[in-house]
Amino acid sequence: MNPALISAQAAVVVPTLLLIDDEPNILSSLRRLFHGNGYRVLTATSGASGLEILEREAIDLVISDMRMPEMDGARFLAQVRARWPDTVRILLTGYSDVQSIQDAINCGEIYRYVNKPWDDHDIVLLVRDGLERRQLELDKRRLEVLTARQNDELKALNQSLEAKVEARTAQLKAEHEATVAANNKLKQNFITTIKIFSSMIELRAHNQPGHARLVANMARQIAVKLDLAARDVQDVFIAALLHDIGKIGFSDTLLSTPLTLLHGDALGQFRKHPLRAAELLMPLEELRGSAAILRGQNERFDGTGFPDGAAGLAIPIGARILALAADYYNLQQGVTVQRHLRADEARSLIVGASGTRYDPNVVTAFRQIVDNGDGTDKGGVELLSGELLPGMVLARDLVSRDGLMLLSADHVLDARIIEQVRDFEEKSGRRLTVRVRNPKGAK
Known part of the structure; x- marks a missing residue:
């Protein structure tokens, strides 16, 4: 036989039915009927013995007679419902006892009830429908659990992705700001170079x-x-x-x-x-x-x-x-x-x-x-070198009396530059007038 076919057959789970009735001939008839339709069938002659089987076996569907000594079908099915709620419950009754049926419906939440004598075709279809309904309900629950778990995983993944996107965005922003700053510095240096070259041309001209x-x-x-x-x-x-x-x-x-x-x-x-x-x-x-x-x-x-x-x-x-x-x-x-x-x-x-x-x-x-x-350009305030403070910004180029450009406009002064300006004054013997834009905003 084809191994794949064997594996597929082994994967098919045969539903297990539990039949409970205190009359052996009824159990025998039901067992033959459902066994012939491909089900695994277990039987019990009382509610107590049926509960013992349920504790040992995984039962998909139970059919219980209503009239049984010690524990009737309604009480039995109520316990099944409380302890094994996924098991399909069907009541088998030979009496037109409306109150008993209502008790079974209310307490045991039975799927259906069947009157004796039953029709073999009808009861087989009823069991098949009950098992299909049970399987659909179980599949629904599994899908709900799977969906909830996947939603949680997706939520966690989204949070992780959001964190990664935020981190990457922050990194790109920092890189962009650094690039812009470097580009602005390059442009400033370019203009400064032009100004220096212009000063050299003036000396020649x-x-x-x-x-x-x-x-x-x-x-x-x-x-x-x-x-x-x-x-x-x-x-x-x-x-x-x-x-x-x-x-x-x-x-x-x-x-x-x-x-x-x-x-x-x-x-x-x-x-x-x-x-x-x-x-x-x-x-x-x-x-x-x-x-x-x-x-x-x-x-x-x-x-x-x-x-x-x-x-x-x-x-x-x-x-x-x-x-x-x-x-x-x-x-x-x-x-x-x-x-x-x-x-x-x-x-x-x-x-x-x-x-x-x-x-x-x-x-x-x-x-x-x-x-x-x-x-x-008359912007800014004119100060002497002794009045300069770190953090002040030049409002225009600082040029010596000989036309030599010492510093370019927009240059931010620091302690080292200020000291160099004062040193230049001392060595040249000439005072410089420096125009700055933010004398009150110095650091």
Whole structure:
């Protein structure tokens, strides 16, 4: 025989029936009937002996006669119900005793009752239905227990997953914050490097100390006033810091000669500095926006500028801003004309060139700024080095009188930096004025 078939047959559980009646011939008839239908059949002649069998055997269904000596069927089935509630209970009665049947129903909670004489077919179907109902009830309970256990396991798993998700989320958040902080630090260091390089260019170009930062601050304020995007504002600011980088190879004579006095080869060389500036920055992807601005810084709104002769809106907006900001301070420092103009004189010349040399919209933004101040950053409070405390934040770059940038704006001062500032003053013999934003918020 096929081993798999044997295993399947062995797995089939044959239901066990317990028949109880004090009349041997009735027990014999019932035993033959149910044994022939494939059931395992046990018998007892009294309620007491039936209880003894139930204590030893796993009984699926009991059929008990009602009229028995010492213990009737109702009392017997009531004990079965109390002690073995999963066992199906059927009452067999030969009398039309309604009260006895009610007692059996109420006390024993019987499944059905059968009158004597019974119909073999009916009683077999009744037993089969009772066992099927019992099996369904047991399966239901097992499923409920299994479901409850799985729900508990799922709940525990969800709690574990939630804890893991929270932990991972916290980790990712910390990593993100660390990345953002590192990126911000990198950007700050990048701008600081640009400012240092700008200071070096100023030393070579014989400009007054802080000239490039004045131009850059004005250009940034105009860009903000015109609602440029943050990235475009930064490109303008960086371009302004480096607007003289193309002059790095000029001779001292060329650098010190006002623009209005340049002629011939000197003027030709000067006109190449925007191209040279763009070429120097173009290899750096981060500075390509600034490179385009530097290329167009000497274009004129009316199209008569250089190097490309671009006109109007064809000139990058950053270049239109830089052209005005640079000229405003160049006019005051004698870079453009022979004499140093006052700020109001430089303003008048720029306003008068609106629509020719400069973009009228840029001129309007410029006027709104200078008419409310001088365009420089007046935020914060000025302190002497002896008044500095750890935790204070620089409101603007700290620059020596020679134009050397010592510290970048937004730098948070600590005890070591403050000591270095005081040491610099002692060695240079010059006092520094430091502008900070939070003198009361120092740690």
